[in-house]
Amino acid sequence: MCADPWHQTSILLGCSGPGCPTVGALFKNLLQDLCWDSSGDRPSSIVTSRVLVHDPRTPPVVRIEPKVPPDCHRMRFNAALGWRWHRFTLSPGKVQILVQGPILVSQTSGAGRCRSGAPSRSLQEAQLHGDTVNQPPKFIIPTNDGEDGVEVKAKPWHEVQVQYALTDLGRPDGSTGGFYGLMRRTRFIKLEVLRRLFAEDPDGVYRPGLEGDFRDETLTQPLHNALASLESAPRPPGWNPGDDADLHVLEADSTMRTRMLLQYEKNELKRDILFLMGRFEQREGRLQVPGNNASDDIL
Incomplete structure (x- = not known):
């Protein structure tokens, strides 16, 4: 044969x-x-x-x-x-x-x-x-x-x-990239969103958009990419579809791999993206995704 x-x-x-x-x-x-x-x-x-x-x-x-x-x-x-x-x-x-x-x-x-x-x-x-x-x-x-x-x-x-995927933890100051570097970049993006959202004219009058559209694609797309990076991180041995979707493993150095729960980081990025895309509704002073209950507030 x-x-x-x-x-x-x-x-x-x-x-x-x-x-x-x-x-x-x-x-x-x-x-x-x-x-x-x-x-x-x-x-x-x-x-x-x-x-x-x-x-x-x-x-x-x-x-x-x-x-x-x-x-x-x-x-x-x-x-x-x-x-x-x-x-x-x-x-x-x-x-x-x-x-x-x-x-x-x-x-x-x-x-x-x-x-x-x-x-x-x-x-x-x-x-x-x-x-x-x-x-x-x-x-x-x-x-x-x-x-x-x-x-x-x-x-x-x-x-x-x-x-093609996020694999390294990086240094906590974000200087070497990896997970910490990614989170540091999203922080700067969020600061720019807030600067544009709460812009004021010379008279101190609140004018959203005066410094640029806070929903500009140059700000929203990096957040989408950051979320995709977190979701691309490798899974620990023994993980199967249906297990904790937020459990990942990242390399701390050449000899150590660290298990991490990225639920908080993912949820924060999802909330930011929902807010910037306008996919929410206001209920009793809270912003929610349409159709969700009070436990799913995005802000």
Whole structure:
């Protein structure tokens, strides 16, 4: 029987010891956790559910969907794409792409044979998306800064890296980015909103909008992005859909990962966004989302 030689996958899990599942059970669980298509029962589903054709026109654009389960520290797989080997490394928050050497078989040669003697598929069919990606493509990696994501062009033997999620705690003063840096930036945005909202003319008369629209997209969009960053933070091992949606894990340094409940930070950003978008109503002096009860006040 011919195996599919064009997809090579390795996965680093945070599990060891007698409590770990058997190889068969582990592989079954991996397919369930790693494959978006629940009907996929082939190892290649781990690759094909994450490397998708975004635009088949020349030059082709391939979209990377970097979904890494909580129990998985790193996924790495090789794929023959556009007549070259590509190595993809996915970890919580980061995508790495290395374009390697060309496929060492003539593109014009006839169909070969497997070790068993059975005819092999053509090289074009064996490649990932061989019917549409006929040259090394560009890549789009979605990020929390917008739906379009980041577009990159990887050159042979030059690895590109894209940070797509919030992973670091950072220093408490916000000087090194990460979670604290993100919260510091939202503080400055909120101060600017208040400055515009409570602007006064030279006579001391309150005139909202005098210093600019406090609902301007340049202020609201960064808050949307900040909320998306918080929601993109990795989950701790053992977390499953349906568990606490506000439980995340962030790296304090190279050796320590910290579990964090981000409920307060998320709720504050949601309230700010609702207020700036005008999606609220006033009830007895309180601002509420329409249809919610008194326990869901936004201010």
